[in-house]
Amino acid sequence: MALRSLDPVSWLKQEYSKLIHEAALLESHDGELQMITDASRRHVSAGGQYGTSQIINTCVLDSLLYVLRNCHSKYMEIRELFRCDCTINAIMIFLHKERYNEAKMLWLIQLNLVSGKCRFNICEEVDVWSEVDDHLPMFNDLACAKYHFDEDRASPQISDDVYQSTLSAFECCCGDVKILGLRYTDPRLVLVNVSGRMDRAPQFYITDKYGRTFELQFLLLSNTTEPVNHMTGCSKLEDRWVLYDNNPEKPPFEDFNIENADFTNHFIIHLAGYVNTSQAGDKDEGLKDDAPLGILEDGSDCGTRVFSSTTSLSTRPVKPKMF
Numbered sequence: 001m002a003l004r005s006l007d008p009v010s011w012l013k014q015e016y017s018k019l020i021h022e023a024a025l026l027e028s029h030d031g032e033l034q035m036i037t038d039a040s041r042r043h044v045s046a047g048g049q050y051g052t053s054q055i056i057n058t059c060v061l062d063s064l065l066y067v068l069r070n071c072h073s074k075y076m077e078i079r080e081l082f083r084c085d086c087t088i089n090a091i092m093i094f095l096h097k098e099r100y101n102e103a104k105m106l107w108l109i110q111l112n113l114v115s116g117k118c119r120f121n122i123c124e125e126v127d128v129w130s131e132v133d134d135h136l137p138m139f140n141d142l143a144c145a146k147y148h149f150d151e152d153r154a155s156p157q158i159s160d161d162v163y164q165s166t167l168s169a170f171e172c173c174c175g176d177v178k179i180l181g182l183r184y185t186d187p188r189l190v191l192v193n194v195s196g197r198m199d200r201a202p203q204f205y206i207t208d209k210y211g212r213t214f215e216l217q218f219l220l221l222s223n224t225t226e227p228v229n230h231m232t233g234c235s236k237l238e239d240r241w242v243l244y245d246n247n248p249e250k251p252p253f254e255d256f257n258i259e260n261a262d263f264t265n266h267f268i269i270h271l272a273g274y275v276n277t278s279q280a281g282d283k284d285e286g287l288k289d290d291a292p293l294g295i296l297e298d299g300s301d302c303g304t305r306v307f308s309s310t311t312s313l314s315t316r317p318v319k320p321k322m323f
Contacts, residue, residue: 012109012122015105015109016087016106016109020087020106023090023093024090026094026099027093030097042069043246043252043253044095044100044246045100045246045248046058046059048100048101048105050101050104050105052124053124054125055104055105056125056126056128057127057128058104058246059230059232059247060130060131060134060135060220061104061128064132064220064233064271065100065103066233066244067217067233067273070217070235070236071189071217071218071273072096073096074217078189079092080188081142081188081189082142085142087106087138088138088139088142107135107138108120108128109122110138111135114138115134117137119134120134132193132195132271133193133195136178136191139178139180139191142180142189144179144181144183145177145179145187146177147176166210167179169206169208170190170274175195175197176193177190177192178190178193187212188275188276189275189276190273191271191272191273192274196268196270199263200264201258201261201263202216202219203216204216206274213276213278214277215275216273217235217236217274217275218233218234218236218271218272219269219270219271219273220233220234220271221234221268221270222267222270223266223267224268225266230245234258240255242254242256
């Protein structure tokens, strides 16, 4: 891989196409069902090497990839959702094949191509020291709706149907909400960028106006007792919660007692992920196919009024960098 043979954008596009093609070949050779196994005990190791580029400080990215891969393995609905985004689909293929270097580099290349604020310069040493915010543009193409906790809850538009239907249900999480789905009436995955605002355990189940149940599947957490800011991933398996840590000096997986965890003094929640676990056909009959659920990522007119809240919430303004 010659980093200097092309201008940066041309090189990014070339490597992007190469990696997408590689993933497609892997999928066509093995088939999706053969690749989808219980990935919860497969360790996403820290750092990486792609060509001449060394990837460092990857705890946020590694934790995010781990919890997303678990959801992808566990739920057919999430596999269908991710398949609609060729980049995320390719990343999942690489993860299931334990091609972690390719998965990480494709993630970073895509962020460089889609995010004007991307801080990850692709060079001989790619430093992925970051916050959760830095990675969320990856989901823009799958987002049906979003809600900004700090800005939108101060709006007087409390009667907005869009807000009242689904987004308001997640206000208890004290974070920016991004709903991912195939269409507005079919939300599959809800990401809540808590960003340290929450000082208590999250709700395990959230139900919206239409009776759809969203179950907590993962958290990205930092541990306040660590000497440096370090991100880990807490993921729900079939029968228990586990804590993933990419630190090679620690056990990669530990059972995690989420019900008794101290989210006030020990752990800081940065991101929460909820999956719509309602069965197909359970949606309210009054929910029309053209009913909007929120603000489109491109800003087009689909319920673009800002939202509000009168709920009193305890928040904690903590937003450290992770590495």
